[in-house]
Amino acid sequence: MLDSLLTSLTDTLGTLRDALLTAGRLTALAHLREPRLRAQHDLAREVSLRVEQAGAVQDFLARYYNVREPQVAWPAALVEELTSWLESGAPVPAIEHLRKRTLAQASGLAEQAILLARSNLHGGPTLQLVEALHASLPNECLGGFVSGEAPEQPRRVLRGPSEVALDPVFAPAFSLADGPEPTRRDLDIDKCPECWCLAVRECMASELCALSIAEYDGLPLAFHRDFAKQCWDEARHALFFLDVALELLPSFVRDAPRGHPLLASAKQMLAEGRGLGVPAEGNLYSVVWSLELAERLVVMHLDSETPGAAQALADARGPFAQTNATYRSGMEVVARDEATHARLGQRWLKHLLPSDAEREETMTRARYLRAIHIVRVMAQQRGVPLMQMAQAFLSQTQEAPR
Numbered sequence: 001m002l003d004s005l006l007t008s009l010t011d012t013l014g015t016l017r018d019a020l021l022t023a024g025r026l027t028a029l030a031h032l033r034e035p036r037l038r039a040q041h042d043l044a045r046e047v048s049l050r051v052e053q054a055g056a057v058q059d060f061l062a063r064y065y066n067v068r069e070p071q072v073a074w075p076a077a078l079v080e081e082l083t084s085w086l087e088s089g090a091p092v093p094a095i096e097h098l099r100k101r102t103l104a105q106a107s108g109l110a111e112q113a114i115l116l117a118r119s120n121l122h123g124g125p126t127l128q129l130v131e132a133l134h135a136s137l138p139n140e141c142l143g144g145f146v147s148g149e150a151p152e153q154p155r156r157v158l159r160g161p162s163e164v165a166l167d168p169v170f171a172p173a174f175s176l177a178d179g180p181e182p183t184r185r186d187l188d189i190d191k192c193p194e195c196w197c198l199a200v201r202e203c204m205a206s207e208l209c210a211l212s213i214a215e216y217d218g219l220p221l222a223f224h225r226d227f228a229k230q231c232w233d234e235a236r237h238a239l240f241f242l243d244v245a246l247e248l249l250p251s252f253v254r255d256a257p258r259g260h261p262l263l264a265s266a267k268q269m270l271a272e273g274r275g276l277g278v279p280a281e282g283n284l285y286s287v288v289w290s291l292e293l294a295e296r297l298v299v300m301h302l303d304s305e306t307p308g309a310a311q312a313l314a315d316a317r318g319p320f321a322q323t324n325a326t327y328r329s330g331m332e333v334v335a336r337d338e339a340t341h342a343r344l345g346q347r348w349l350k351h352l353l354p355s356d357a358e359r360e361e362t363m364t365r366a367r368y369l370r371a372i373h374i375v376r377v378m379a380q381q382r383g384v385p386l387m388q389m390a391q392a393f394l395s396q397t398q399e400a401p402r
């Protein structure tokens, strides 16, 4: 009797873990269709919350019942539904409906786990866990959630959207084909445009985490926990930088040199609540979208997060931080977060490619591909042939913009 109770309880908890994870992954897809930065932030927080809850259930299962960490997979029926949703460019409500249904199923599973735990020797700690989870889930209960079958190797089972929209407060104002963003990091007056341009890049980082969470099956739960954490971190950074820029906007408009290339953008923002000037090429999401997971880790984590962590620390200790306490404390958090991202990137790159030679080869390929796709995006934006843009790009600089 006790054996079958334990089996029912561990099975129910395992299915609850999978339902929470699926709810997190569905939210990651909704995130990719949401351009508004504040709404995107709330969705990223929800991704992190649900994936962490799945992680807490798994930690419990491993600790109490010796259940091994699963490889993550979408339920088979959902892959078809999501593929047609993504291909049709259907609106967000369709995914919202799936997400709510999955959370209602999780709620039903939590309720079932509560009943089983009440008649089980491990009732105490199990009840504590599942009652807290149940309280965070919607009131409706739906049963019938089916876990997915993970492939043996990590595999891209869905293709996320190839383009994302920027928040309507931003507007194209310059091209990366003409050189780096027209702000200088060493000038305090440029802190305002520098921060709104950083907000756009942080958005991209958050979107790319959501993309990899949604697209790949066959990775450990720990991968999804790391990327869900980063997804929310980056969305928080984006909001933080936007809020700093908005706070500095009046003084930027007052004190910036009259010929500053982003002054008109700032004035438009003050007058109309939109127009913050950003690259015409957008946030370059589509560049990294074009890459495989291991290549994304090279481009995003090795090449951007590692230097990003050092830059954030330098900014937290820099002269501007000495004059603005909100900025300083925010940058201290950003610096700490970025250091964790650099570490998790290395961890998962080694997981995917354990051999040094394979990693080296992927690093070289990823950097070439990144440059090629940046040139492609610039050529599309300018409406010129790819070769013409490639020649201009090569003659302008050997260092591609980040």
Ligand SMILES: [Fe+2]
Binding pocket: 202, 205, 233, 234, 237, 334, 338
């Ligand atoms: Fe960040």
Ligand SMILES: [Fe+2]
Binding pocket: 205, 234, 305, 308, 337, 338, 341
């Ligand atoms: Fe980061």
